Amino acid sequence: MKRTLPAGPVLRLLLFALLGVFVLQSCASVPSATSATTRSSLTTESSAMTRPALPAESHIVIFHSNDVHGKIDNFAKVAAIIDAERKSGADVFFFSAGDNFTGDPVIDRYDPPGEPMIELLERLRVDVVSVGNHEFDYGLERVRKLAARLPVVSANIEPLPGAFPELRPWVVLKTKGGIKLVVFGVIQIEPGNGLPSTHPDKVKGLRFSEPLAKALELKKLRAEGQVFVGLTHIGYDQDHILAKQMPELDLIIGGHSHTRVDPAEIVNGVLVAQAGGDNQFLGRIDLRLEDGRIVEKKGRLIDLSKVSDEDAAFKALIAKFHDNPAMARVIAKAPVEITGKNALGSLMTDAICKGYGLDIAFQNNGGIRLNRLPQAISLHDVYTLDPFGNQVVQIDMTPDEIRSLIRNSCEKRHEIDLQVSGMSYTVREDAAQQIQDIELLRPDGSPLPENRNYKVGMSSYIASSYRFAHKDAGRSLGITTAEALIRYLESGPDLSPYRDVRRAHYQKVTGSSRD
Amino acid sequence: MQIKVNGQTIEIFAGARVKDVLRKYSLAEWTLVRKKEKKVGDQYGHEVGLDGELNGGEELVIKACAPAESRS
Numbered sequence: 001m002k003r004t005l006p007a008g009p010v011l012r013l014l015l016f017a018l019l020g021v022f023v024l025q026s027c028a029s030v031p032s033a034t035s036a037t038t039r040s041s042l043t044t045e046s047s048a049m050t051r052p053a054l055p056a057e058s059h060i061v062i063f064h065s066n067d068v069h070g071k072i073d074n075f076a077k078v079a080a081i082i083d084a085e086r087k088s089g090a091d092v093f094f095f096s097a098g099d100n101f102t103g104d105p106v107i108d109r110y111d112p113p114g115e116p117m118i119e120l121l122e123r124l125r126v127d128v129v130s131v132g133n134h135e136f137d138y139g140l141e142r143v144r145k146l147a148a149r150l151p152v153v154s155a156n157i158e159p160l161p162g163a164f165p166e167l168r169p170w171v172v173l174k175t176k177g178g179i180k181l182v183v184f185g186v187i188q189i190e191p192g193n194g195l196p197s198t199h200p201d202k203v204k205g206l207r208f209s210e211p212l213a214k215a216l217e218l219k220k221l222r223a224e225g226q227v228f229v230g231l232t233h234i235g236y237d238q239d240h241i242l243a244k245q246m247p248e249l250d251l252i253i254g255g256h257s258h259t260r261v262d263p264a265e266i267v268n269g270v271l272v273a274q275a276g277g278d279n280q281f282l283g284r285i286d287l288r289l290e291d292g293r294i295v296e297k298k299g300r301l302i303d304l305s306k307v308s309d310e311d312a313a314f315k316a317l318i319a320k321f322h323d324n325p326a327m328a329r330v331i332a333k334a335p336v337e338i339t340g341k342n343a344l345g346s347l348m349t350d351a352i353c354k355g356y357g358l359d360i361a362f363q364n365n366g367g368i369r370l371n372r373l374p375q376a377i378s379l380h381d382v383y384t385l386d387p388f389g390n391q392v393v394q395i396d397m398t399p400d401e402i403r404s405l406i407r408n409s410c411e412k413r414h415e416i417d418l419q420v421s422g423m424s425y426t427v428r429e430d431a432a433q434q435i436q437d438i439e440l441l442r443p444d445g446s447p448l449p450e451n452r453n454y455k456v457g458m459s460s461y462i463a464s465s466y467r468f469a470h471k472d473a474g475r476s477l478g479i480t481t482a483e484a485l486i487r488y489l490e491s492g493p494d495l496s497p498y499r500d501v502r503r504a505h506y507q508k509v510t511g512s513s514r515d
Numbered sequence: 516m517q518i519k520v521n522g523q524t525i526e527i528f529a530g531a532r533v534k535d536v537l538r539k540y541s542l543a544e545w546t547l548v549r550k551k552e553k554k555v556g557d558q559y560g561h562e563v564g565l566d567g568e569l570n571g572g573e574e575l576v577i578k579a580c581a582p583a584e585s586r587s
Contacts, residue, residue, distance in 0.1 A: 067566075260562045393530075
């Protein structure tokens with residue numbers, strides 16, 4: 001006799017079975033809070049029973065760049081190279097390993113910032129972008145715009161709810177023949193504050209976990225595709241460590257350290273690649289697969305200075321981007337022209353001091369590249385005044401350590417070299433050109449208290465080139481000196497004091513003065 | 516953070532780049548690197564860019580460029 005089960009229990013059984021399959025598949029493939037935003041369709045594609053037959057032979061070409069830092073000129077060559085390869089019929093991908101933003105004022109100051117970079121990456125049909133620390137330099141909103149238009153991955157960025165819904169921990173890409181590439185991203189963090197190397201204000205609303213530990217949690221993704229890729233922005237030495245700890249990976253394509261890895265290196269069976277920086281090289285990885293298994297992998301760099309083919313449309317677009325009208329934008333108006341090293345250096349150091357809560361700031365005369373700023377000060381003027389891209393560095397110093405810095409600055413030419421904010425100083429030298437005394441005064445003219453430390457700001461050039469005593473090694477504030485000045489000028493300060501200002505003095509003991 | 520250059524430990528501010536470490540190590544060597552008479556590599560033998568960012572504990576090696584590299 002044929003038994004029939006009541007409809008209720010059958011339906012419940014089916015529902016439990018479906019729920020079980022769903023839970024198992026979710027646990028196996030998709031981590032944490034951002035799973036809902038992933039591009040992958042792992043939960044529906046991972047079943048071996050439904051997997052289509054993979055091609056007997058496949059050839060995959062992955063082009064990659066990293067740390068372009070706004071250097072867009074060579075993208076016309078990159079476009080020509082990638083386009084030619086696509087036309088050949090191969091499965092071609094283009095990956096970016098982060099830090100596309102920051103480094104060229106024309107791109108940084110575009111309206112909106114970095115727009116040329118985003119548009120060019122879109123036109124290059126980049127398949128996946130890993131977030132670099134400098135992606136945050138324009139603020140989180142610009143990274144979100146980037147991620148809204150391009151597939152952006154990073155697994156160790158953990159946004160607070162709603163802060164960065166566009167971010168995905170990984171993506172799954174597919175070749176025409178059905179080969180799947182699982183690609184996750186990770187970003188570097190600093191050991192001190194646990195944040196990427198950018199100004200902390202730029203990453204508010206985000207939390208970051210340790211990149212290697214996070215990558216190791218993703219080992220299970222190996223089973224979800226035929227090619228498993230770490231698209232990292234942690235530096236080559238960390239990529240090396242990752243390769244040793246995670247042989248499940250087929251490739252690590254990295255950035256951050258601007259390392260020219262040519263040819264790509266096999267470490268513990270993992271091919272580790274990085275393409276220098278500043279868009280001077282394009283990385284190319286060739287993968288050959290048989291029945292979905294990698295049988296050969298190799299990578300090399302293409303030196304773009306030796307490439308002559310350029311995509312004409314890209315070239316025209318790049319020329320248009322370089323003609324950035326925003327650079328002529330007036331950001332401040334002074335009552336008179338600001339002239340001379342004393343006035344300009346005072347303005348530049350006030351920008352560092354007042355903008356970032358520091359007590360004192362220094363600027364060397366050699367880093368002041370204009371003799372005057374016009375009354376109507378444009379972005380172009382600021383970048384001409386301060387073109388070097390030096391970082392603002394904070395070092396906590398005693399008064400004697402400050403004297404040590406000033407002493408070193410005067411030893412070469414026996415004249416004032418460092419402009420200052422937050423104090424004034426007088427260097428006294430004897431007839432034998434020996435410095436006898438360095439007097440430090442507060443802005444009100446009283447002696448600078450000796451029994452405390454001061455938060456001192458200076459350019460990374462001073463911090464690294466001048467020889468002075470300091471127990472605190474210091475830290476970059478993740479902003480350039482030019483950006484600090486722009487921010488200060490845009491805040492609308494009273495510029496009339498810069499008409500006539502002198503805070504540093506050099507005196508001979510004979511009585512003569514050479515300011 | 517600490518970076519080794521040619522075996523010598525350099526203490527430098529967190530967030531320093533390759534060029535900062537070279538200047539702190541030796542202004543004379545930095546000048547030669549800028550003139551492309553010398554170049555900088557990492558502990559694995561790969562050349563690194565002067566704007567390359569560093570993690571504490573890394574090692575850099577300054578070495579002479581081959582004559583053809585110096586001219587380029």
